Amino acid sequence: MMKTDLGKFFVMAIIGISMIFLFPGNSPAAETIKLGVAGPHSGDLASYGLPTVNAAELVVKDINAKGGVLGKKVELLIEDDVCKPEVATNTATKLLSEKVDVVLGHICSGATNAALGIYKDSKIIAISPSATNPDLTQSGNYPNFFRTIASDDAQAKLEVDFALNTMKAKKIAVLHDKGDYGKGLAEFAKGFLEKDKRATVVLFEGITPGAVDYSAIVQKIKRSGAEAVIFGGYHPEASKIVTQMRKKKMKTIFISDDGVKDDTFIKVAKQYAEGVYATGPKDVSKNPMAIAAIEAHKKAYGKDPGAFFLNGYAAALALLNAIEKAGSTGYDAVEKALRTEYVDTPLGKIRFDEKGDAEGVGFSIYQVQKGKYVELK
Amino acid sequence: MEYFLELLLGGLTRGSIYALIALGYTMVYGIIELINFAHGEIYMIGAFTALIVASVLTLQGLNHIAILVIASVAAVIYSSAYGYTAEKLAYKPLRRAPRLSALISAIGVSLFLQNYVLLAQTSDFLPFPSLIPEFKFNEPYEHIISSPEIVILITTTVVMILLTFLIKFTKIGKAMRATAQDRNMAMLVGVDVDRVISFTFIVGSATAAIGGVLIASHIGQINFYIGFIAGIKAFVAAVLGGIGSIPGAVLGSLVLGWTESFFTGYISSDYEDVFAFLFLVFILIFRPAGILGRSETDKV
Known part of the structure; x- marks a missing residue:
């Protein structure tokens, strides 16, 4: 009898002691705000994830030095998902078990998608600085998801809106170079045009990159009666097409993308480049916060920041600002604050739309004017 | 009908572009049965030479025609020198080796020249000045044809006639035909076979260089890789x-x-290459030696 009691006592004691080790400082935890940072921090794609960790560290250091958020210090919980969806679910579960308040991440679209369901069930808000898959916001499945980067179809959307609203084109030809980037963009553009119905897509074709000339396709554009061409692809093909169109005296509006918004395009197409429109990332190089953030990174880590650094910086600021404005870490209050309260970031003054995309982040239309790309406001 | 004519003319120009390069392929093959894969690169080097010379001359303020002529001459000389050297260094030592060895050597020369230009110049696309003067045409021709296209068409025709004349009616042409028929026999009757082969490479390279200048001027951009695609298409042609x-x-x-x-004009440009090559297969099924090729039994 005595023996069993002692045995029980030992078991209890061991459990008790291990409990103490398992939850060290349950009470002080309540006094910090836990910002989870999830993304690839090792492996092939670490270079996409680590800049965001640096950004979060810089933002948190800054804010803690100023007294923290709601009078509490911010604590970082950094978790690696190596960009893999199957690992990302574990990462998310781990962050939840550590009682994370909000998450900055994930980085890759696939991993983000996998983790979002878990966050949604636990009412945790996540902001990605880099996941560009359009469905993440547009499907409406994840009201807890926000991002500080434009989605993959943002350029196509901007091009289509520009052609329809500003140029008032009724007939539009959509061309692409058959590559992932160009074809993807062209398909988005075609989708938007067909949904809108104000204009018809009179031609949708892929051209052969590197072909010696494009006279046949140029004739085809002319015959289709298109008032505007939306081209998805890169500048070598764009400059050949534009040059041949202008040489044949065609005044068709030419709208293209980031792959064409390159000074080489103007250098190669020369006078024929004049008037061409192209979308490109908004210029943030003159934003004082961006300059300061990059300087701080150089000082702290001794090198230039990597991919998505400014997006990560903006996302961390947006999250902490929303908590401050909401007055708590409660899901509903923070979500509302993200959508209503503007915050100054290195990407400009931003807030989020009802789908979770950052307003005012992403792309602008540029036009070639006197041999230079000029941003149209 | 107008659309048909435009496509016809567009195809004609494109075909002439291929022809200027294809002539060099076919000449070299005719003489020593070597597919000179480096031929596209000779064309590319011609274009680069012309670009460099033209840039310098434009700074000197010469007029357009003079620049075109001098740049073309420089391109012809430079490309011929490359063709001649490539033959001496990479093909001549392999003349008695199996044909496959020379073919591999040709691919090697091609890659070497591409990468050499990539390193020595740049990987970027470079703008090429429009050296061919723009004539004014009257409507309704103006939007159908432009002067570079006419110049390319005429040059191709002239080069073809000159080459045919050279081979049919000159002494070196006779030597070339003799070498093509039977190299050993030609040697026995006193033909300097090495000289004939060198000459063939020089002429082939010269036509490629002319092609390089005209095409680059028509399209307005060049980079180190243009020779590869144009070369493949010309080889197919x-x-x-x-x-x-x-x-x-x-x-x-x-x-x-x-x-x-x-x-492209009537169906879709998506499958342009697929269709072009299907057509090639189709023709080769019915005429294995090509449209105008003589089918002959291999020499024993």
Whole structure:
């Protein structure tokens, strides 16, 4: 009898002691705000994830030095998902078990998608600085998801809106170079045009990159009666097409993308480049916060920041600002604050739309004017 | 009808572009049965030489025609020197080796020249000045044809006629034909075979250089890689027409140019290359030696 009691006592004691080790400082935890940072921090794609960790560290250091958020210090919980969806679910579960308040991440679209369901069930808000898959916001499945980067179809959307609203084109030809980037963009553009119905897509074709000339396709554009061409692809093909169109005296509006918004395009197409429109990332190089953030990174880590650094910086600021404005870490209050309260970031003054995309982040239309790309406001 | 004419002319121009390069392929093959894969690179080097010379001369303030002529001459000389050297260094030592060795050597020269230009110049696309003067045409022709296209068409025709004349009616032409028929026998009767082969490479390279200048001027951009795609297409054209035959190379190029142009114009450009090559297979099934090729049994 005595023996069993002692045995029980030992078991209890061991459990008790291990409990103490398992939850060290349950009470002080309540006094910090836990910002989870999830993304690839090792492996092939670490270079996409680590800049965001640096950004979060810089933002948190800054804010803690100023007294923290709601009078509490911010604590970082950094978790690696190596960009893999199957690992990302574990990462998310781990962050939840550590009682994370909000998450900055994930980085890759696939991993983000996998983790979002878990966050949604636990009412945790996540902001990605880099996941560009359009469905993440547009499907409406994840009201807890926000991002500080434009989605993959943002350029196509901007091009289509520009052609329809500003140029008032009724007939539009959509061309692409058959590559992932160009074809993807062209398909988005075609989708938007067909949904809108104000204009018809009179031609949708892929051209052969590197072909010696494009006279046949140029004739085809002319015959289709298109008032505007939306081209998805890169500048070598764009400059050949534009040059041949202008040489044949065609005044068709030419709208293209980031792959064409390159000074080489103007250098190669020369006078024929004049008037061409192209979308490109908004210029943030003159934003004082961006300059300061990059300087701080150089000082702290001794090198230039990597991919998505400014997006990560903006996302961390947006999250902490929303908590401050909401007055708590409660899901509903923070979500509302993200959508209503503007915050100054290195990407400009931003807030989020009802789908979770950052307003005012992403792309602008540029036009070639006197041999230079000029941003149209 | 107008659309048809435009496509016809577009295809004609494209075909002429291929023809200027295909001529060199077919000549070299006719003489030593080597597919000179480096030929596209010779064309690219011609374009680069012309660009460099033209840039310098433009700074000197010469007029357009003078720049075009001097740049073309420089390109011809430079490319010929490359063709001649490549033959001496990479093909001549392999003349008695199996044919496959020379072919591999040709691919090696091609890669070498591409990467050499990539390193020595740049990987970027460079703007090429429009050296061919723009004439004013009256409507309704103006929007159908432009002066660079006419210049390319005329040059291709002239080069083809000159080459045919050279081979049919001159002494070196006779030596070339003799070498093509039977190299050992030609040697026995006193033909300097090495000189004939060198000469063939020089002439082939010169036509490629002319092509390089005209095409680059028409399209307005060059980079180190243009020779590869143009070279492959020209090679296909030469095979289509019957490799080894000079009128065949031109005809094959035109057929390829038209195929691509009409297919893009009336069906879809998505499958332009697929269709062009399907057509090649189709023709080769019925005429294995190409449209104008003589089918002959291999020498025993």
